[in-house]
Amino acid sequence: MAIKSYRQALNEAIAQEMRRDPTVFVIGEDVCGGTGAAGEKEAWGGAMGVTKGLFTEFGANRVIDTPISESAFVGAAVGAATQGLRPIVELMFVDFLGVCLDQLMNQAGKFRYMFGGKAETPVVVRTCIGAGLRAAAQHSQCLYSMFTHLPGLKCVVPSSPYDAKGLLIQAIRDNDPVIFFEHKLLYDMEGEAPDESYVIPFGEANTIQEGEHVTIVALARMVHFAKEAAAVLRKEGVNCTIIDPRTTSPMDFDTILDSVEETGRLVVVDESYPRCNMGTDIAAVVADRAFHALKAPIKVISAPHTPVPFAPNLEDAYIPGPDKIVAAARLLMKR
């Protein structure tokens, strides 16, 4: 299988869908870059370079730069989706969802229900999440839990190039509004992903490895920390199952519950804030439906209840790392 970066995998997914379906287009700030300026065209290809090359291939009608005006262009993408187009709108950082939340929370996510089942809004909002770039409090949050909370939206959190491509193609073809959360520290990560088009269905967790002692559930960058932790634990004779839900709405609780039935121990790792996050959500469901199987308390590892700090030493301390996962698993193994 071909080796490609997470960024390349995302770019390929968009390009292949744009070739296949003329209703698919890209809109957002600097998705081309340099529009109206004197210098080179396609200066950026998106702030993270994900849409680079698309303007050259597909032109200005299908790769649309906008002013810095998130409410207007996210809402325009939502409106265009109600008219049978399939917009992919890029929101530079998830943190900026705060300035256009209404168009997703009250508009896109509610049309189908509120209009009696007669609306379809197949919009994809791509945005990036995560701490680690020293980008401080307003460019580093995760926030997928906030959107998972909202009925009518689907939430995707890919952790690898393979998942990024297959899930993004599914998101574009999906007939519901999808928020697609890309972790900014994964863009350069390389991995296997087929050149041809493929889809990964939503609501199907990926069991990355199986072990009989502890179940670790993790998302996005935390999946990789879970793998590091599991390697350390394996040397101590502790075998871990690692589950990446891949989508938080819909969420594949069954795979998690089945695993906890076998291991009796659960660690959930979530880079977001500790209150009302995916960790507490999964813990609540497991406590409700698999309490009988638990041999030890459920451990949720997350960031602290603080904004993301700027100073490198503080940010490093903020991000949940492999050490915390190892420590949690060791604690559970004592029970």
Added chain:
Amino acid sequence: MQMAREQLLRAYRQMRLIREFEERVHIEFAKGDMPGFVHLYAGEEASAVGVCMNLDERDVISSSHRGHGHSIAKDCDVGAMMSEIYGKGDGICGGKGGSMHIADLSKGMLGANGVVGAGQPLACGAALAAKYRNNGGVAVAFFGDGAANQGTSLESINLAGVLKLPLLFVIENNGYGETAAVTWHDAGGGNLVKRAEAFGMPGVQVDGTDFFAVHEAAAAAVTRAREGGGPTVIEVKFMRYYGHFEGDSQIYRAAGEVEKWRAEKDPLEVFRGKVLTAKLLEEAQLNALDDEAVATIDNAVAHAKAAAPPALATLLADVYVSY
């Protein structure tokens, strides 16, 4: 006033139907068996009808809290609208939207909206879709003077200008943003058409009691938009006959202002006066349309009252296309 008789009759039929719908909702709401919030459009009919008579099935409108008039003007089914307002299963949204969410995408009605200012970005999207498909379609964002101050309005006017979208921003200036006077809540003194100049596009201010003035301004803007000339701002000025919502005490109003306006400037009476003076229509024709509107709304109310509520199973239906 260069319009065929059929067009004139259609204009009056729709304006009268909106008026009758709203006057009747006002009465029925006070009886207490109509759930939720309603915001009435009476007094503003010439705007919705004057604009929408320039539209066809390609075209899409977004609306506001005060959406009954826009919905009727864009040919939504009046019976299904009334059922919706009563929360009934055969309502236009299956009883799951209510007055503030009346929508019919098959008619190009992208929804009333419970969030002030939310429709403008959506209308940009509908206009973008028309431009993308190059089908000559246009979109219209109807919103009030209150919504003109929302960031979404200003962002959308700018975006539409930058992308040259085929779009009309119709600012319905009824004098009040909820309870606040437009001369106070707009720092520019209440002439909202000035927004257009700042964004480099044409802006027109029209007398919203004059159907013909609205129709003419909208016709020019729609033609320009269809030909690739980009967006226009149209400010339509008139008087809101009822409160912000039904139940509003309206003690903020000047004494007698609505009564005076109704007596002197009512858009339906203005229309009658013009077409009768110019001998374009006969009084009997207009009176027949008045009777027709009463009968239509009588039927709609009777039907809605008798209709069944939504089946309980629909509580969980249609959150997603698939999940």
